[in-house]
Amino acid sequence: MPRSRYKSLVDTFAEQIRTGRLPPGTRLPTHRQLAASQGLALVTASRVYAELEAMGLVSGEAGRGTFVRETSLPPGHGIDQPAVTAGMHDLNYNYPSVPGQAELLRTALRQLALSGDLESLLRYQPHGGRLHERASVARHLESRGLHVPAEQVLIVNGAQHGLTVALMTLLNPGDVIAVDALTYPGFKALALALHLEVLAVPVLNDGPDLDALEKLCRSRSVRAIYCMPTLHNPLGWVMSLEQRQRMVTLARTYDLQIIEDAAYAFLVENPPPPLADLAPERTLYVSGLSKSVAAGLRIGFVAAPASMIAALERMIRVTAWNTPGVMTAIAAGWLDDGTVRQLERQKRQDAQARQIIAGEVLAGLPIVRHPFSYFVWLPLSEDARADQVVSALMREHVSVSTAQPFTTSAQVPHAIRLALGSVDMGTLRMALAKVRWVVEAYS
Known part of the structure; x- marks a missing residue:
């Protein structure tokens, strides 16, 4: 087929999709049907669809066919946060807050202003944080069941920065890392930026498929595994002790590094x-205070084996030098005086209340969730398409995410994730009612 004819066919499809003559959700002819109708070789028909998919206009789904995508969604919807317009109810991102947090900050700033060590906070800090502040984090981690000395705790600029320095320390471009088939989008973006090869581990109802992980380790040179045993985003599972013990056994058997x-x-x-x-x-x-305290408090921490501390400190120096002294001092003070524990208790209660609302409004739908989490995973019916559902909800002024940003496997499930923590309770109930109405309309 001459290149001009091949390009002409791609351009024709693209024009029909962009003008709405082929509306979102339209099932296109199979590769064989397209080849037969246009007198093409099968490989050329496949190339036409591949180019349209690369343009973001269609999506191919194993066992279902090739479909026109919804192109009105904001670019990167679900990971690069679009501007939230007035009246848009955000069920896409979680930045949970509870009453009184602003007053806590005012009090902390007043106390800090009266301290005798202000000038030192304006200087460069040690790359991993001052030892007494690392000790505050180490004591906090004991409440999570992690017993680690202060010398093996490093303070970073939020959990995302912690993941960055962890991956940069452990892995090189081209290295293989195993990860759940559905996982945190920020990890996906980071792995792509660092040129890592990501292998998807199938997910079960209560955790990763560890049999599949072992098969991967036998067939590929897997260097590390990234996981969220407590509490998985977006599926909400908490891995059992038996699952954790088996994962540790696999890691030791195949010499995997674990990023938790x-x-x-x-x-x-x-x-x-x-x-x-x-x-x-x-x-x-790796963890931080963005969710448990406030998104604007960009303080995170990495607890690591003693043998890795020096290398991690070098990566902190390369990427950020150190955390801001004023913010770190406030965070350490709140860890020491119980403020963080208080906020965590309040947010557990808040998340539970929001999940109760979600259970009431979405009753009967196949939701996947943890009773104390800030998110709900909602698989869609075979007849529904996630991009159409998300687009319809945006027209109803409700912003949610498709499964695309969370998916590491080739097959993207038709599902949406609902973040519950960023709107007030009344708005949440109303927005979830719209979710139910739209999902049922497209099922």
Whole structure:
């Protein structure tokens, strides 16, 4: 087929999609049907669809066919936060807050102003944080079942920065890391930026498929695994002690490094021990205060084996030098005086109340969730398409995410994730009612 004819066919499809003559959700002819109708070789028909998919105009789904995508969604919807317009109810991102947090900050700033050590906060800090502040974090981690000395705790600029320095320390471009088939979008973006090869581990109802993980380790040179044993985003599971012990056994057998993301772990009371406590010699535990305290308090922490501390400090120096002294001092003070524990209790209660609302409004739908989490995973019916549902909800002034940003496997499930923590209770109930109405309309 001459290139001009091939390009002409791509351009024709693109024009029909962009003008609405082929509306979102339209099932296109199969590759064989397109080849037969246009007199093409099958490989050329496949190339036409591949180019349209690369343009973001269609999506191919195993066993279902090729469909026209909804193109009115904001670019990067679900990971690069679009501007939230007036009247838009945000069920896409979680930045939970409870009453009185602003007053806590005013009090902390007044106390800091009266302290005798203000000038030191304006200077460069040690790359991993001052030792007494690292000790404050270490004492806090004991409440999560992690027993680690202050010297093995590093303070970073939020959990995302913690993941960055962890991956940069452990892995090189081209290295293979295993990760759940549905996972935190920020990890996906980071792995892409660092040129890591991500292998998807299938997910079960209560955790990753560890049999599948073992098969991957036997067939590929897997260097590390990234996981969220307490509390998984977006599926809300908490891995059992038996699952954690088996994962540790696999890690030791195949010499895997473990990156344990505990950003939402504060929402679960009395979970099994962290992987970092079960396998301290090979686990980097990453968390922070963005969810448990406030998104604007960009303080995170990494607990690591003693042998890795120097390398991690070098990566902190390369990426940020150190955390801001004033913010770190406030965070350490709140860790020491019980403010963080108080806020965590309040947010557990808040998340539970929001999940009760979600259960009432979405009753009968196949929702997947944890009773104390800030998110709900909602699989859609075979007849529904997630991009159409998300677009319809945006027209109703409700912003949610498709499964695309969370998916590491080739097959993207038709599902949406609902973040419950960023609107007031009344708005949440109203927005979830719109979600139900739209989902049922497209089923």
